[in-house]
Amino acid sequence: MAKILSGKEVVAVLNEQLAQRAEALTQKGVTPCLAIVRVGERPDDIAYERGATNRCTKLGIAIKNFLLPEDASQQDLLDTIAEVNEDDSIHGCLLFRPLPKQFDDEAIRNALRPEKDADGITNGSLAGVFAGTDQGYPPCTPAACMEILDHFGIETTGKKAVVIGRSLVVGRPAALMLTSRNATVTVCHTKTIDMPSITREADILIVAAGRANIIGKEYFSPGQVVIDVGINIDENGVFCGDVNFAEAEPIVSAISPVPGGVGTVTTSVLAKHVIEAAEKRV
Amino acid sequence: MAKILSGKEVVAVLNEQLAQRAEALTQKGVTPCLAIVRVGERPDDIAYERGATNRCTKLGIAIKNFLLPEDASQQDLLDTIAEVNEDDSIHGCLLFRPLPKQFDDEAIRNALRPEKDADGITNGSLAGVFAGTDQGYPPCTPAACMEILDHFGIETTGKKAVVIGRSLVVGRPAALMLTSRNATVTVCHTKTIDMPSITREADILIVAAGRANIIGKEYFSPGQVVIDVGINIDENGVFCGDVNFAEAEPIVSAISPVPGGVGTVTTSVLAKHVIEAAEKRV
Numbered sequence: 001m002a003k004i005l006s007g008k009e010v011v012a013v014l015n016e017q018l019a020q021r022a023e024a025l026t027q028k029g030v031t032p033c034l035a036i037v038r039v040g041e042r043p044d045d046i047a048y049e050r051g052a053t054n055r056c057t058k059l060g061i062a063i064k065n066f067l068l069p070e071d072a073s074q075q076d077l078l079d080t081i082a083e084v085n086e087d088d089s090i091h092g093c094l095l096f097r098p099l100p101k102q103f104d105d106e107a108i109r110n111a112l113r114p115e116k117d118a119d120g121i122t123n124g125s126l127a128g129v130f131a132g133t134d135q136g137y138p139p140c141t142p143a144a145c146m147e148i149l150d151h152f153g154i155e156t157t158g159k160k161a162v163v164i165g166r167s168l169v170v171g172r173p174a175a176l177m178l179t180s181r182n183a184t185v186t187v188c189h190t191k192t193i194d195m196p197s198i199t200r201e202a203d204i205l206i207v208a209a210g211r212a213n214i215i216g217k218e219y220f221s222p223g224q225v226v227i228d229v230g231i232n233i234d235e236n237g238v239f240c241g242d243v244n245f246a247e248a249e250p251i252v253s254a255i256s257p258v259p260g261g262v263g264t265v266t267t268s269v270l271a272k273h274v275i276e277a278a279e280k281r282v
Numbered sequence: 283m284a285k286i287l288s289g290k291e292v293v294a295v296l297n298e299q300l301a302q303r304a305e306a307l308t309q310k311g312v313t314p315c316l317a318i319v320r321v322g323e324r325p326d327d328i329a330y331e332r333g334a335t336n337r338c339t340k341l342g343i344a345i346k347n348f349l350l351p352e353d354a355s356q357q358d359l360l361d362t363i364a365e366v367n368e369d370d371s372i373h374g375c376l377l378f379r380p381l382p383k384q385f386d387d388e389a390i391r392n393a394l395r396p397e398k399d400a401d402g403i404t405n406g407s408l409a410g411v412f413a414g415t416d417q418g419y420p421p422c423t424p425a426a427c428m429e430i431l432d433h434f435g436i437e438t439t440g441k442k443a444v445v446i447g448r449s450l451v452v453g454r455p456a457a458l459m460l461t462s463r464n465a466t467v468t469v470c471h472t473k474t475i476d477m478p479s480i481t482r483e484a485d486i487l488i489v490a491a492g493r494a495n496i497i498g499k500e501y502f503s504p505g506q507v508v509i510d511v512g513i514n515i516d517e518n519g520v521f522c523g524d525v526n527f528a529e530a531e532p533i534v535s536a537i538s539p540v541p542g543g544v545g546t547v548t549t550s551v552l553a554k555h556v557i558e559a560a561e562k563r564v
Contacts, residue, residue, distance in 0.1 A: 106417070123409035130408050131450050135388070158475045166461050168413050175469075179448050182473040184480065187457075191464040193440045198466065 002249045003152075005227070005256040007144075007264030010151040014268045015059060021275050022060035025282065032278035033062040034118065034270070035084045035093040039077065039103075040070035045096040048267075052094060055267040061274055064090060074103055081111040091281060092118030092137075092274035115280070118273035120173070129173045132180030137273040142174035144265035145206055145227045146181070148256055154204065154225050157182035162199050164188045164215065164242075165208030170229055174206050195219070209242040217247035226255040229262050284531045285434075287509070287538040289426075289546030292433040296550045297341060303557050304342035307564065314560035315344040316400065316552070317366045317375040321359065321385075322352035327378040330549075334376060337549040343556055346372060356385055363393045373563060374400030374419075374556035397562070400555035402455070411455045414462030419555040424456035426547035427488055427509050428463070430538055436486065436507055439464035444481050446470045446497065446524075447490030452511055456488050477501070491524040499529035508537040511544050 022032055034056055038045055053063050064087075066080050077099075084093050093116045099105055114124030114136035120143075125136025137143075149156060161183040165171035171187060178185045183204065188195050199205055200221040207215050212232035220226070230242030241258030248255055256262055304314055316338055320327055335345050346369075348362050359381075366375050375398045381387055396406030396418035402425075407418030419425075431438060443465040447453035453469060460467045465486065470477050481487055482503040489497050494514035502508070512524030523540030530537055538544055 123405045126409045126412050127405035130412055130454060158473050172412060172458065172461070176454065179454070179469050179471070182471075184468065184470055184474040186466065186468040187461050188466055189461070189464075191440050192466040 002226075002252050003254040005148050005152055005225075005254050005261065007148065007256065007261045010148055010265050011268050013151060014147065014265070014272065015055075018059050018268065018271055018275055021279065025275065025278050026060060028282055030278055030282055031062050031089075032060070032275050033064060033090050033092075034274045035064045035066060035087075035090045035116075037066040037068070037077075037080055037084065037093060037095045039068045039072055039096065039099055042096070048096075052267045052270055056271050056274070059271050059275075061271055062089075070100055071102075072100075074107070077103060077108055078111055081108065084116065085111075085113045090116065091277040092116055092270075094119050094270060095121065097121070115277060118270055118277060126173075129176050132176070137276075138177060139169045139173055140266045140269045140273070141170050141208075141229060141262065142177055142206075143269045143273075144262050145174055145229065146177055147265050147269060148227060148262065149204070149225075152254070154254070156204065159183045159203040160201055161185045161204040161206065162188060162202035163206045163208070164195070164199065165206075165210065165229070167208060167210075170208040171206075174208070174229075178204070178206075207242045211242060212240050213242070213244045215242055215248070216244045217251060220248050220251040222251060222253065224252040224254075226252050227262060228256050228258050230258060231263050232258075284508075284534050285536040287430050287434055287507075287536050287543065289430065289538065289543045292430055292547050293550050295433060296429065296547070296554065297337075300341050300550065300553055300557055303561065307557065307560050308342060310564055312560055312564055313344050313371075314342070314557050315346060315372050315374075316556045317346045317348060317369075317372045317398075319348040319350070319359075319362055319366065319375060319377045321350045321354055321378065321381055324378070330378075334549045334552055338553050338556070341553050341557075343553055344371075352382055353384075354382075356389070359385060359390055360393055363390065366398065367393075367395045372398065373559040374398055374552075376401050376552060377403060379403070397559060400552055400559060408455075411458050414458070419558075420459060421451045421455055422548045422551045422555070423452050423490075423511060423544065424459055424488075425551045425555075426544050427456055427511065428459055429547050429551060430509060430544065431486070431507075434536070436536070438486065441465050441485040442483055443467045443486040443488065444470060444484035445488045445490070446477070446481065447488075447492065447511070449490065449492075452490040453488075456490070456511075460486070460488075489524045493524060494522050495524070495526045497524055497530070498526045499533060502530050502533040504533060504535065506534040506536075508534050509544060510538050510540050512540060513545050514540075 120139035128135035166189040196218040199219045208229040228241035228243040402421035410417035448471045478500040481501045490511040510523035510525040
């Protein structure tokens with residue numbers, strides 16, 4: 001019987017702290033504010049926007065929406081980001097990506113000021129994750145994994161951590177963040193040979209494989225802490241992670257569920273970054 | 283009897299190619315040019331400057347020296363970097379660091395245009411290493427490790443690589459570069475528990491521990507390729523690496539020596555970056 005690392009528990013404690021910090025800012029005359037920049041009407045983006053807006057509003061964070069049509073030009077979006085940069089009432093910015101094909105993603109990302117980069121997309125934020133400094137902000141998903149570890153008091157120093165996945169938004173930043181937290185980190189990916197023999201050695205296993213239920217019992221060993229970053233819909237239309245939960249749970253000592261795990265925490269992390277950015281301004 | 287991964291062999295082949303590329307550029311009316319910016323008179327900097335200048339001059343790369351006094355101000359150095367940025371005849375820049383204490387390192391580093399960042403110090407270059415893209419240039423030392431692997435035809439895909447050290451200039455970028463080259467990479471450091479049990483599992487071991495002869499026989503196993511990044515002077519005043527060469531060499535299948543290994547290759551890598559930057563401009 002593994003301990004269930006419930007995202008709801010993390011969020012309950014985190015949100016209480018964040019609401020207090022937002023209130024303290026408001027009393028100083030600064031209402032923390034998130035700009036949400038969306039190009040087009042992709043359903044995933046709209047769903048995440050709704051979740052982020054609800055979360056932020058409940059915490060006392062204002063939202064400014066910037067909506068551009070699907071066929072907007074590079075210059076239109078650069079103008080929007082310039083507006084976000086120059087508006088002193090805005091502390092953080094969420095820009096939905098991937099962008100439609102007409103955009104130069106690199107130029108767009110780096111037009112945003114790192115100090116407003118609440119979702120960790122600029123080179124300045126990447127450099128901060130790389131170096132383990134507080135420049136910019138890390139991407140919200142790996143930061144949510146760290147929040148879960150912190151909340152449940154899971155020590156990382158001297159531990160063996162294995163990250164499955166080497167993406168720019170999850171695997172690589174999660175590995176660097178764990179290295180900065182003194183874990184001995186191994187990154188596995190599609191070219192890794194005999195991955196289960198590596199993951200079974202982990203004390204902490206972060207799974208961002210990107211395929212439903214793909215990580216089965218041969219990947220686990222007793223005593224492990226497993227954080228499942230995957231969000232998939234299985235053949236029965238049910239939400240599931242990258243980990244085969246039914247196989248993992250009897251073996252490991254702790255595991256984050258899907259739904260109700262990492263995904264639950266990301267919008268609170270986004271809110272945390274906005275509040276931190278506002279606090280730095282005061 | 284391990285194969286000796288001689289830096290001289292790598293450099294001989296690399297320099298021949300680079301001289302041809304520099305000549306081709308010169309025939310097109312573009313002489314590749316490196317700016318060397320030095321603050322103060324630190325002997326290590328002066329020694330490296332001499333080596334880099336000799337190497338570049340032999341390859342047909344021009345050098346422009348910018349020398350500032352030890353007590354130069356932040357603005358003096360920013361002005362110098364602006365001059366480097368604006369001078370179209372300069373393709374790459376080497377800036378010696380660490381800088382004296384009066385400087386804001388972050389602001390100085392990022393004042394340089396990433397396309398002239400031949401030594402990989404800007405956030406743009408870090409982001410390129412992070413993402414495995416060709417934005418900016420990687421730091422010369424981990425890039426020299428990759429040159430050695432490439433020269434001797436050492437396959438990285440699917441191999442287990444272990445990096446000892448998590449510094450910003452060697453360990454972390456080397457790990458990310460090996461991940462981009464499809465190795466399964468583990469980063470060890472001072473907080474790693476039972477490091478020898480981890481390094482013995484490596485197919486490729488990159489050692490940047492920063493202490494003379496510290497990595498002894500218990501760290502190695504047969505069949506390994508070892509790249510020693512360390513440059514130290516032992517108690518007898520002799521150059522040595524971080525690896526105890528006498529203990530490692532009988533066990534492993536290939537090893538880079540110190541001196542004559544990675545350190546021999548770094549100035550050629552710097553020259554390569556300058557030539558690449560000039561080629562991108564043509």
